[in-house]
């Protein structure tokens with residue numbers, strides 16, 4: 001069974017080091033999101049996440065909410081293993097599929113087909129299984145003969161089609177998304193959303209950051225509200241959204 005445990009997790013980014021005092025002062029004055037401060041080496045750091053403790057189990061579909069700079073993307077990247085926490089501990093059991101930064105990990109010198117095979121191999125899927133699925137995946141991309149060519153010959157839209165198809169070829173255990181699928185290619189958008197929706201159904205744990213309430217209510221059973229990198233509330237999606245909106249009405253947090 002997939003699970004995620006975070007214990008007192010923090011992430012600090014070093015924003016600036018050096019001696020230009022006016023820039024430092026400007027940065028410190030203009031802080032609207034993560035908490036800016038000086039560290040022991042006189043560097044300016046931003047605390048993007050602070051003291052996050054959380055347990056997610058099978059069946060949890062969690063929407064991350066919070067204003068700009070609240071820490072949603074940083075948390076997703078910590079869960080994906082892109083960022084190491086600078087404090088605390090994280091334990092993730094289960095195969096993680098991030099549906100963001102999709103182009104990362106594509107080998108531009110390899111063909112579309114080989115990229116799909118490499119992605120599957122990375123996830124430990126045996127080659128017979130992926131060859132059985134290949135026809136479907138190829139049809140989904142609508143890239144035709146381009147799948148035999150190196151990815152560096154693809155347009156941005158074609159690369160996205162390939163990356164999305166490759167990422168969703170293998171059933172997820174833990175699915176991470178930064179905003180619900182939004183692509184500029186309208187014809188592909190509808191297909192991609194349908195595929196992503198069934199992908200969500202098949203996942204054991206799903207975490208999505210979104211500003212769109214409709215998406216949160218449709219996909220999630222829980223919500224985690226972040227503010228300045230800390231957890232304000234974690235619970236049933238309707239309860240957390242209601243509380244979030246009542247705070248917002250009080251003018252405390254921008255949506």
Ligand SMILES: Nc1ncnc2c1ncn2[C@@H]1O[C@H](COP(=O)(O)OP(=O)(O)OP(=O)(O)O)[C@@H](O)[C@H]1O
Pocket residue numbers: 013014015033034035046047048066067068069070071072073074075
């Ligand atoms: N690579 C980075 N280097 C420095 N600071 C960063 C970096 N990534 C994020 N931050 C800072 O960390 C804080 C949290 O950012 P994050 O992107 O996680 O917020 P968010 O909730 O996803 O915001 P949004 O809804 O605007 O996308 C912000 O103050 C941001 O400026």
